[in-house]
Amino acid sequence: MKAAPFSYVRPTRLGDVVAELVRADEDGGGKVIAGGQSLVPVLAMRLGRPATLVDITQVDELKQVGVVDGHLRVGAAVRQRRVERDHRGAVPLLSQALPWIGHREIRSRGTVCGSLAHADPSAELPAVARCLGATLDVAGPQGRRQISAEEFFSGAMTTTLGPTEVVTSVRMPLPREGEGFGFAEIARRHGDFALAGVAVRVRSRGGAVEEAAVATFGVSDRPRRRDLREELQGAVDRAGHDPDALARELGDAVAAMAEDVVTTGGDSHASPAYRRRLVRALGTRELARAYRSSLGRTAR
Ligand SMILES: Cc1cc2nc3c(=O)[nH]c(=O)nc-3n(C[C@H](O)[C@H](O)[C@H](O)COP(=O)(O)OP(=O)(O)OC[C@H]3O[C@@H](n4cnc5c(N)ncnc54)[C@H](O)[C@@H]3O)c2cc1C
Known part of the structure; x- marks a missing residue:
C-alpha cells in the first residue's frame, strides 16, 4: 500500500513547528516526523492518515545532545546511532539498550525521542526512561512543560502529549556513585x-x-x-x-x-x-x- 496524500513542512524554528501543528490540528490533523522509522510504515499501511507532516529535523535547537545539570539531554532530532556512537557509557543503561533496537540502519535514522513518543510497548527506550526516572521536555501553544516518564506513557502507542505539542528533548540522569x-x-x-x-x-x-x-x-x-x-x-x-x-x-x-x-x-x-x-x-x-x-x- 501507499500512504494517503499529505502535506509536508520542514520548519527551522521550534516556534514554527508548534505553529504548524496548531494549523494542522484545525485542518485534518498533523503529525511530527523525526526519523520516520515508525511513522512511515504506519502511513504506508494507512493505519494513520494525518493531513500534514511536520518534519523537525532541521531545527537547530533539537539537534543538540550533551550533559546538562547531571543529565544527558538528548534533543528530539538526535538519531539513536549518534548517541550510541558519540556518548557511549554516559548513561550506561541507555548504552546497553541502544544496540538492541532494530539494526544499525534503523538506528541511523530513528531518534531517541521519536521512540519515546511512539510508545511501542515492546520498545527498549521507554523502559530505560521509566527505569531511570527520565524527564521529557515538551513545547506547545501554551509554552513549555516537563513530563516525567512515569506520567508520559499512558497506554499502547499512547502518551499524555497533546496533538499540538512536540517533545523537544529527554533528560536521562548520569550514573551516581554506587x-x-x-x-x-x-x-x-x-x-x-x-x-x-x-x-x-x-x-x-x-x-x-x-x-x-x-x-x-x-x-x-x-x-x-x-x-x-x-x-x-x-x-x-x-x-x-x-x-x-x-x-x-x-x-x-x-x-x-x-x-x-x-x-x-x-x-x-x-x-x-x-x-x-x-x-x-x-x-x-x-x-x-x-x-x-x-x-x-x-x-x-
Ligand atoms: C525494521 C524496523 C525494526 C525496528 N526495531 C525496533 C526495535 O527492535 N526496538 C524499537 O524500540 N524500535 C524499533 N524500530 C522503531 C525505531 O526505533 C524508530 O526509530 C522509533 O520507534 C521511532 O523513532 P523515529 O525518530 O523514527 O520516529 P518517527 O517514525 O518519525 O515517529 C514515530 C511517532 O512518534 C511521533 N514523534 C516523533 N518524534 C516526536 C517528537 N519529538 N514529538 C512528538 N511526537 C514525535 C511521530 O509523530 C510518530 O507518531 C524498528 C523500526 C523498523 C523500521
Missing part, C-alpha cells in the same frame, strides 16, 4: 521487537541496597516499573555477593513481580506464561548483575 545497571531482552531474531525484556538500576552503599528498580517491556501495554529494594536486600543477606546464588534467592520475588506486570495476552509468538518465565529469568540475572556492578561504581 549505581549498577542491567539490561536484557529475548527476541526471536536479533533486531526484532522483544518478546520480553528488563531494564534494571540498583544503588548500594557498603553492600546495603538503597534502591532497586526493574522496568519491563514487551509484556504489557506500557513499560512497568517495580521497586524490589527489600527483596534484593533480603537475597543479599541470604546469598552474599555470588551472582548465581543471588539470582537463585531472587527467583520467587521476581516471579511474583512477573505475575503482576505481564498483562499482554498470548499471541503467535509467546503465551503469557512464557513471557512470565522470561521476565523471571532475565529479571533475576540482571538484578544480580546490577547489584554486583553497583559495588564497584565510584562517582564520575
Whole structure:
C-alpha cells in the first residue's frame, strides 16, 4: 500500500513547528516526523492518515545532545546511532539498550525521542526512561512543560502529549556513585521487537541496597516499573555477593513481580506464561548483575 496524500513542512524554528501543528490540528490533523522509522510504515499501511507532516529535523535547537545539570539531554532530532556512537557509557543503561533496537540502519535514522513518543510497548527506550526516572521536555501553544516518564506513557502507542505539542528533548540522569545497571531482552531474531525484556538500576552503599528498580517491556501495554529494594536486600543477606546464588534467592520475588506486570495476552509468538518465565529469568540475572556492578561504581 501507499500512504494517503499529505502535506509536508520542514520548519527551522521550534516556534514554527508548534505553529504548524496548531494549523494542522484545525485542518485534518498533523503529525511530527523525526526519523520516520515508525511513522512511515504506519502511513504506508494507512493505519494513520494525518493531513500534514511536520518534519523537525532541521531545527537547530533539537539537534543538540550533551550533559546538562547531571543529565544527558538528548534533543528530539538526535538519531539513536549518534548517541550510541558519540556518548557511549554516559548513561550506561541507555548504552546497553541502544544496540538492541532494530539494526544499525534503523538506528541511523530513528531518534531517541521519536521512540519515546511512539510508545511501542515492546520498545527498549521507554523502559530505560521509566527505569531511570527520565524527564521529557515538551513545547506547545501554551509554552513549555516537563513530563516525567512515569506520567508520559499512558497506554499502547499512547502518551499524555497533546496533538499540538512536540517533545523537544529527554533528560536521562548520569550514573551516581554506587549505581549498577542491567539490561536484557529475548527476541526471536536479533533486531526484532522483544518478546520480553528488563531494564534494571540498583544503588548500594557498603553492600546495603538503597534502591532497586526493574522496568519491563514487551509484556504489557506500557513499560512497568517495580521497586524490589527489600527483596534484593533480603537475597543479599541470604546469598552474599555470588551472582548465581543471588539470582537463585531472587527467583520467587521476581516471579511474583512477573505475575503482576505481564498483562499482554498470548499471541503467535509467546503465551503469557512464557513471557512470565522470561521476565523471571532475565529479571533475576540482571538484578544480580546490577547489584554486583553497583559495588564497584565510584562517582564520575
Ligand atoms: C525494521 C524496523 C525494526 C525496528 N526495531 C525496533 C526495535 O527492535 N526496538 C524499537 O524500540 N524500535 C524499533 N524500530 C522503531 C525505531 O526505533 C524508530 O526509530 C522509533 O520507534 C521511532 O523513532 P523515529 O525518530 O523514527 O520516529 P518517527 O517514525 O518519525 O515517529 C514515530 C511517532 O512518534 C511521533 N514523534 C516523533 N518524534 C516526536 C517528537 N519529538 N514529538 C512528538 N511526537 C514525535 C511521530 O509523530 C510518530 O507518531 C524498528 C523500526 C523498523 C523500521
